Amino acid sequence: MKKLILVLLISFFIIGCGSPQGFPDPSKPTTFGIIADIHADGDYDNLGKILDRFEEKEVDAIIIAGDLSLNEQHSYGRPDKVEDDEEIYMVLKRTLMRGYPTYVIPGNHETKEAWNKAMARLKDDDFLDKIKNYDKLFDMTKIRTLDRKDIDILSLPGCVDEKVTPEDGFIADADELFVLSQRLDDDILLIGHCPPLGSGDHGIDVLESGKHVGSEHLLEVMQDSDIKFAVFGHIHESAGAVDQKDAEVMPRQVTSSLFFNPGASQDGSAGIFYYYKVDGRAKYEEIIVSNK
Ligand SMILES: [Zn+2]
Numbered sequence: 001m002k003k004l005i006l007v008l009l010i011s012f013f014i015i016g017c018g019s020p021q022g023f024p025d026p027s028k029p030t031t032f033g034i035i036a037d038i039h040a041d042g043d044y045d046n047l048g049k050i051l052d053r054f055e056e057k058e059v060d061a062i063i064i065a066g067d068l069s070l071n072e073q074h075s076y077g078r079p080d081k082v083e084d085d086e087e088i089y090m091v092l093k094r095t096l097m098r099g100y101p102t103y104v105i106p107g108n109h110e111t112k113e114a115w116n117k118a119m120a121r122l123k124d125d126d127f128l129d130k131i132k133n134y135d136k137l138f139d140m141t142k143i144r145t146l147d148r149k150d151i152d153i154l155s156l157p158g159c160v161d162e163k164v165t166p167e168d169g170f171i172a173d174a175d176e177l178f179v180l181s182q183r184l185d186d187d188i189l190l191i192g193h194c195p196p197l198g199s200g201d202h203g204i205d206v207l208e209s210g211k212h213v214g215s216e217h218l219l220e221v222m223q224d225s226d227i228k229f230a231v232f233g234h235i236h237e238s239a240g241a242v243d244q245k246d247a248e249v250m251p252r253q254v255t256s257s258l259f260f261n262p263g264a265s266q267d268g269s270a271g272i273f274y275y276y277k278v279d280g281r282a283k284y285e286e287i288i289v290s291n292k
């Protein structure tokens, strides 16, 4: 009898502790499909093609780094063709229908009113409820940190610069990042919209004129918080990636720090971010579905 109890105890211990279920395989990277600057305006063709590519690549989750809506009032001072909350709702519904966990922040084109209206519509959406995909939506204005087993996620909704933000928009508080980062115990992937200040020729904050427009304050807080991995959008023309020292990182180059701008999905550009838990390194890949 004693022997039987011992065998049962040992089996329980092996099954209980040895099960790999829920733990990532360290030899395989975690992959995030990255979208930013969709500015939908009733046109979801590029988004659909990008989501198809994410499916082919079998990504683990999707990140949307702001500017889902166009907000013509903010961009051009004219009334919206399609209401912003409708654009945000449609972008997220189409994404959620693919069934991936989706981490989303607003950029500098979303108002709080439009954002909250879209979130409420998604919560009440019968179809998403039926296919049980609503639960895969992570509104990262509400959930600021995610303590994952592989790489932790931290969000910075909106932009630090009030000048680029509409009335009732999301102003990013960079100082909060340091406090929030202290809650996390693994490497951090920051999801932001407006980038930190760069210095090199290939920065992710460079306008066509060559001017760097990123936030110096955000850069300092990221350094203090030891944030080595981040995705940003906003500067449509400066797709690409740099490391912590602002040196250019090429696609598929594996590196120990990576700040990635996937380019504007509005123009058919997106990306995939790979993180290797085994040695804490990352790489990216460009996804181009059209040259609009
Ligand atoms: Zn944009």
Ligand SMILES: [Zn+2]
Residues within 6 Å of the ligand: 067, 107, 108, 109, 193, 233, 234, 235
């Ligand atoms: Zn923007």
